[in-house]
Amino acid sequence: MAWFKKVDTEKxxxxxxxxxxxxxxxxxxxxxxxxENLNVCPNCNFHGNISSADRIKLLFxxxxxxxxxxxxxxxxxxKFVDLKGPYKDKFEANKKKSxxxxxxxxxxxxxNGIHVSAALMDFRYLGGSLGSATGEKIxxxxxxxxxxxxxxxxxxxxxxxxxxxxxLSLMQMAKTCxxxxxxxxxxxxxxxxxxxxxxxxxxxxxxxxxxxxxAEPFSVIGFAGRRVIEQTIGEKLPxxxxxxxxxxxxxxxxxxxxxxxxxxxxxxxLSFYNR
Ligand SMILES: [Zn+2]
Numbered sequence: 426m427a428w429f430k431k432v433d434t435e436k437x438x439x440x441x442x443x444x445x446x447x448x449x450x451x452x453x454x455x456x457x458x459x460x461e462n463l464n465v466c467p468n469c470n471f472h473g474n475i476s477s478a479d480r481i482k483l484l485f486x487x488x489x490x491x492x493x494x495x496x497x498x499x500x501x502x503x504k505f506v507d508l509k510g511p512y513k514d515k516f517e518a519n520k521k522k523s524x525x526x527x528x529x530x531x532x533x534x535x536x537n538g539i540h541v542s543a544a545l546m547d548f549r550y551l552g553g554s555l556g557s558a559t560g561e562k563i564x565x566x567x568x569x570x571x572x573x574x575x576x577x578x579x580x581x582x583x584x585x586x587x588x589x590x591x592x593l594s595l596m597q598m599a600k601t602c603x604x605x606x607x608x609x610x611x612x613x614x615x616x617x618x619x620x621x622x623x624x625x626x627x628x629x630x631x632x633x634x635x636x637x638x639x640a641e642p643f644s645v646i647g648f649a650g651r652r653v654i655e656q657t658i659g660e661k662l663p664x665x666x667x668x669x670x671x672x673x674x675x676x677x678x679x680x681x682x683x684x685x686x687x688x689x690x691x692x693x694x695l696s697f698y699n700r
Pocket of ligand 1: 447448449450451452466467468469470471
């Protein structure tokens with residue numbers, strides 16, 4: 426028995442890191458293959474979460490991205506505590522775990538030579554939730570686009586508003602939308618890219634405001650959860666409800682683009698605006 430016990434407690438067994446289980450088709454993919462395929466399932470094309478750092482590498486011309494507003498970090502204004510402990514401990518732990526200090530990375534750089542301002546949400550940090558600091562960074566990156574007359578691109582990957590910040594979090598919806606709406610005054614294009622998942626207050630604000638809204642395949646995009654809606658309206662919803670494909674069919678997104686094609690797709694759209 427002792428021998429089994431030893432194996433069982435050995436957490437560094439290769440099993441966990443060698444294979445990734447696809448959330449859609451449930452197949453096991455070699456982790457190296459998964460990473461090389463940009464966290465996309467080679468069997469069913471499900472697009473898994475990707476870190477903001479990897480997205481920057483994928484989208485921006487080499488060494489062209491400069492981070493802005495990295496000093497803006499969450500503040501526990503409400504001194505919020507839930508059953509799992511204080512909010513402050515939670516965001517500190519998330520910072521340690523993910524290596525980033527907020528659920529969004531903001532900055533500017535070049536996409537196939539086109540200078541843009543960008544905000545890249547990161548699901549690893551508190552589920553990519555929208556807190557006060559997240560909203561502030563997204564607003565400031567919009568202002569940077571406005572001041573420099575360059576397009577603005579937001580990549581969303583978020584569970585929605587950050588409940589630990591209560592109404593301060595909800596306020597970010599109006600705040601970010603305001604900053605983005607101002608871009609219209611200068612005819613500055615705003616592109617929103619929706620990855621899996623984009624839900625709640627993020628969908629209900631800046632993620633759906635794009636002049637062009639682009640979704641990654643099979644992304645879950647919606648406001649309230651499926652069960653909440655079904656219970657409220659007393660009806661069963663279609664199987665593909667709240668998927669990128671369903672939204673495209675019903676006119677809520679403009680296109681679905683594979684992750685590997687996003688860079689060229691975005692620069693093509695932006696060059697169209699430049700004509
Ligand atoms: Zn799959």
